[in-house]
Amino acid sequence: MLKKRNDIEAILHPETVAIYGASPKGGLGNLLVQGLIELEFPKIYPIHPRESEIVGLKAYPNLKSINNQIDLIIVAVNPKNVKQIIEDAVEKGVKGVVLFTAGFREVGEEGKQLEDEVVSIAKKGGIRIIGPNCMGIYCPESKLSFFPAMPKEKGNITFISQSGSLSTLICLNAMLRGLNFSKIISVGNCADLGVNDFLEYSGTDEDTKIIGFYLEGLKNGRKFVELAKEISKIKPIIVWKVGKTKAGMKAATSHTGSLCGDFTVWDNMFEQAGILKVDNLDQLIEHFGLFQNPILPKGNKVAVISGPGGPAVSCADACELNGLVLPELTDITKQKIQKIIPEFGTSVKNPIDLGLQVSFLPNIENSVIEHVGQDENIDMLMVYLSILKKDQVKGVIKIQDKIKKPIALITAFDVNISTKQVGFQNYFIPLKPKRVPKYLRMMFEKGISIHANEQYAARALANLLKYSKFLKKN
Incomplete structure (x- = not known):
């Protein structure tokens, strides 16, 4: 309780x-x-x-x-x-x-x-x-901050960190992705109040919808599992755990005095408690977007859609390495796709290769996403895009209203980049950087997530499935 x-x-x-x-x-x-x-x-x-x-x-x-x-x-x-x-x-x-x-x-x-x-x-x-050895508290509702330039807008994420600098970096980076925090708590050495205290607080906090951690070590792992198992039933808990190597463990001890422990034990703890693992700051932020309003998948069957052929192969690898499968599309879906995509340099097998030229034809790309999303053999979609374009975003949001399945978008260029910087301004009309947070929020609310590469996207879909199974079991 x-x-x-x-x-x-x-x-x-x-x-x-x-x-x-x-x-x-x-x-x-x-x-x-x-x-x-x-x-x-x-x-x-x-x-x-x-x-x-x-x-x-x-x-x-x-x-x-x-x-x-x-x-x-x-x-x-x-x-x-x-x-x-x-x-x-x-x-x-x-x-x-x-x-x-x-x-x-x-x-x-x-x-x-x-x-x-x-x-x-x-x-x-x-x-x-x-603390000691911490940044302390960021809570926009109470107007507490530990650094200049922090957003005044309140979000629904609580982040608990054993690193002070990461507490600032995650906030400012997430802001560029349309994500804000309810609280960020840098706990440092945890001499008094520690990880378990703030986990329990976050579990009952009405302003917290998602809980994230940067963890080096714990003083009471059993208590952490007990709390997390209870809280995971109502809120996702996403953890970036470091100290996998001897060098990392040594660094954690000198950083906050933490003892990292055996990673096999950590994996078992996370599995019991329904905790979702990530490996770095970017994945953590992407998962915060993923769980804003997640559509939980029914199974592990993924359709990969890509313009470039190379990334399609890499996406297939990433899916299988994360326990996801790429089934065949139904014959009806294949026929629908064949009618609208170029005849040469393409494939309607899964992964679906639309050909490089489709990068310049977002309407075709979106039509394929809709047909594939309605396929009864498919539980989730992974879509590789060259760059995020305004019309395409609006189109995918409309499609999601029809298919209601998890969609993970991968962008070859960072969503906050301007095409002028890479010389594409005459070929693509991307989102303007200042509009990116608004459009990303629109997508997150529809169960559409954004990822830097196919490995991150596959991990996100796998974690979405893992969380779905945990909720059904509990």
Whole structure:
């Protein structure tokens, strides 16, 4: 049974924030302040022992001098000063602390001892800690941010990360793909609040529809599986787990002090809990789009449609390597396709090769997608496009209303690229980069996903099928 985590809710929705580490000289503390200012957080209190003003805000020498209740403090100072700050926070009645500061468990025994002392003081005083060695919280609804230029728009994804920099990178990259976040939580060393706490919170959070993770290691794998198995029944959980190699495991230990563990064990855990695996940042973002409004497949039969012949072969490989099969189309479907595609340099077998010239004829391409999508032998479609074109997008969306099957589109050129950069402006009329997020959102809402290559697309369709089977079983 999932618990509603009111302790975390209070930290994610503070009314007042004090920040240690901002300075007239600039630095990381100032980036934290600037992020809050840009999201228009109402009550920000920079703390500095000597300055009276920082980045246009009145500064205070310490917590005691602030004549207001402080809900959350963000700490970006030398680790030797942290213990005193936590003691002051206890005295002030602070609810939560984000420890941006590094130099604890991840640096060795002395750092571990300091981390344990800090957590002990906080727990006795009723304070919860995020971190140390983390970026903290991005929550557009409560106007919290840990970096400038973060979007003000609220989405439906919660991302929990053991990497601070990836917390920023995923947000800004996803924004270009029409995706926004409800929350991003950079957890760092997880000295107090950790992965399982935020997983449980996200499971009951009404603003979270999709949960994503960047994971290096876990302190309590059994608890994670128990929570994930329950939550996966109502929300997809997508995990990028690193530390597969000796080099990766060593890097994770020095990064956040995490112990990565045996990957066979991780695979078994994920299988039990209905967790979907990805291997990098791009796949994670693509899966966030895939699960915006997914159409769950009935089976593993895929039709591959491509203009260029080489990618058609590569798509077939990618499908089979991911446990998907390419069945024969019905004779009726083949006859319909043969009537509209060029006679030479094409094939109506699966994979369906439309010939390179069809790249310049999106109406033919869309007609084939419709015929194939209505084929009773087909559960899912993988379509390889040269470049995403406006008319084609509108056409595929209309087709999806008729066929209602998962469609994974692969674009040879990145969707945010301008054809002027590659000299195609006289041949293709693509989406303008500034319009891309809008059109991608339209496609995601119809169960159409976008992928950088056929390997990513095949993994996405396979994960969609895996999740469908998990839901039926549970």
